[in-house]
Amino acid sequence: MNEIEKFKEKLKDKGYKLTTQRRVILDVIMENRDKHLSSEEIYDLVRLKYPEIGLATVYRTLQLFEELGIVYKLNFDDGRNRYELYHNENHQHHHLICLKCGAVIEMEGDLLENLEEAIEETKDFEIIDHNVKFFGYCSKCRSRYN
Amino acid sequence: MNEIEKFKEKLKDKGYKLTTQRRVILDVIMENRDKHLSSEEIYDLVRLKYPEIGLATVYRTLQLFEELGIVYKLNFDDGRNRYELYHNENHQHHHLICLKCGAVIEMEGDLLENLEEAIEETKDFEIIDHNVKFFGYCSKCRSRYN
DNA sequence: TAGTTTATGATATTCATTTTCAATTGTCAA
DNA sequence: TTGACAATTGAAAATGAATATCATAAACTA
Ligand SMILES: [Mn+2]
Ligand SMILES: [Mn+2]
Ligand SMILES: [Zn+2]
Ligand SMILES: [Zn+2]
Numbered sequence: 001m002n003e004i005e006k007f008k009e010k011l012k013d014k015g016y017k018l019t020t021q022r023r024v025i026l027d028v029i030m031e032n033r034d035k036h037l038s039s040e041e042i043y044d045l046v047r048l049k050y051p052e053i054g055l056a057t058v059y060r061t062l063q064l065f066e067e068l069g070i071v072y073k074l075n076f077d078d079g080r081n082r083y084e085l086y087h088n089e090n091h092q093h094h095h096l097i098c099l100k101c102g103a104v105i106e107m108e109g110d111l112l113e114n115l116e117e118a119i120e121e122t123k124d125f126e127i128i129d130h131n132v133k134f135f136g137y138c139s140k141c142r143s144r145y146n
Numbered sequence: 147m148n149e150i151e152k153f154k155e156k157l158k159d160k161g162y163k164l165t166t167q168r169r170v171i172l173d174v175i176m177e178n179r180d181k182h183l184s185s186e187e188i189y190d191l192v193r194l195k196y197p198e199i200g201l202a203t204v205y206r207t208l209q210l211f212e213e214l215g216i217v218y219k220l221n222f223d224d225g226r227n228r229y230e231l232y233h234n235e236n237h238q239h240h241h242l243i244c245l246k247c248g249a250v251i252e253m254e255g256d257l258l259e260n261l262e263e264a265i266e267e268t269k270d271f272e273i274i275d276h277n278v279k280f281f282g283y284c285s286k287c288r289s290r291y292n
Numbered sequence: 293t294a295g296t297t298t299a300t301g302a303t304a305t306t307c308a309t310t311t312t313c314a315a316t317t318g319t320c321a322a
Numbered sequence: 323t324t325g326a327c328a329a330t331t332g333a334a335a336a337t338g339a340a341t342a343t344c345a346t347a348a349a350c351t352a
Contacts (some may be wrong), residue, residue, distance in 0.1 A: 016329080017328090017330065018318075019318075019331080020317095021330085022330095038308095054332035054333065055309095055332085055333095056310075056311085056331080056332070056333080056334095057330080057331060057332070059309060059310075060310090077221055079307080079340090080307095080308065081308085081309085094261075096265060096271045096273075098271075105271060107264075107265055107268075109264070111260050111261040119280060123251055123253060123285075124284075124285040124288070125242045125244075125280070125283070125284055125285065126282045126283045127242075127280050127282040128281050128282040128283070129281045131277075132276070132277070132279075133277040133278075134265060134273050134277075135273070135274050135275045136271055136275070137271070137274070138270075138271055139269075142272055161297090161298080162299090163297085163298055163299065163348080163349050164349080164350095165298090165299065165300080165348075165349070166348095167300075168299090185340080198300095199300085199301085201302095201340095202300080202301065202302080203301070205339090206341090225309095225338085226339065226340095227339085227340085
């Protein structure tokens with residue numbers, strides 16, 4: 001079963017309808033797997049394919065996609081929601097955000113085992129998800145030519 | 147030199163004036179070291195001591211305090227800025243946020259050495275700060291009596 | 293204390309997001 | 323294929339946190 005089939009399934013499962021709008025929004029997100037687009041950036045891209053769409057529909061759909069686990073909501077402290085396609089089951093990557101140019105670099109691999117173990121033991125806290133961001137300077141911005 | 151003296155110094159250093167409003171806001175934050183108050187929560191507490199204060203003053207002051215390194219701005223993904231007194235120089239604690247009751251638990255100790263080393267090496271990224279949150283269930287909410 | 297500068301409070305404004313609601317569309321049983 | 327009915331949509335208004343504006347007030351300093 002490919003991604004589109006899974007998508008249709010997920011919608012049907014919960015009684016949601018498959019609309020053109022939802023299809024187009026998913027397409028845009030899939031075509032931008034590597035990006036971390038904001039709601040309005042997604043709106044702008046979707047409008048190229050489907051100019052009649054309303055902004056509210058995009059916001060509504062992104063919320064729905066998050067509920068369905070199709071998309072993951074990110075917060076880069078820039079005052080807007082951003083989204084990425086739900087990669088692998090256990091969302092194991094961190095984001096490095098450049099304080100100068102705003103570049104977002106992904107860091108695969110968790111490397112949080114120590115920390116998570118310590119938390120579960122000393123704090124008796126059951127971890128469901130984590131959110132790890134690093135702020136600093138990317139290689140480009142560190143070079144003296146900048 | 148105690149905390150208040152340091153505070154006065156920091157203001158004077160940059161040409162800022164010491165006003166009653168700033169003093170009262172600092173007091174409220176110091177009296178709530180263990181909390182992670184939002185701007186409006188701080189406003190409400192400040193008004194108990196100084197009812198004439200304006201909301202804008204509280205927002206402005208919190209921004210100023212962040213610039214001066216008196217306070218640290220937090221983002222718990224609840225749509226509002228939260229602040230805590232700048233603890234130790236290297237802001238080494240993480241937050242565990244309960245998905246059920248909203249409790250915020252602090253985790254002292256970094257335990258990110260592995261991860262940070264890996265990033266600096268493999269990504270050529272200079273880390274200035276990090277932001278680590280864990281979402282899950284606190285001990286209270288895990289007990290069957292809930 | 294006077295003179296200069298910074299800060300304040302009230303209010304208006306911004307901006308992302310959400311809500312409202314009448315009109316439209318997808319689904320599914322007949 | 324159709325009709326009934328629930329879900330969805332787009333336009334517009336509303337919300338809510340944060341910021342900007344501006345006349346007045348308070349702090350600093352010589
Ligand atoms: Mn990512
Ligand atoms: Mn804390
Ligand atoms: Zn950069
Ligand atoms: Zn809890």
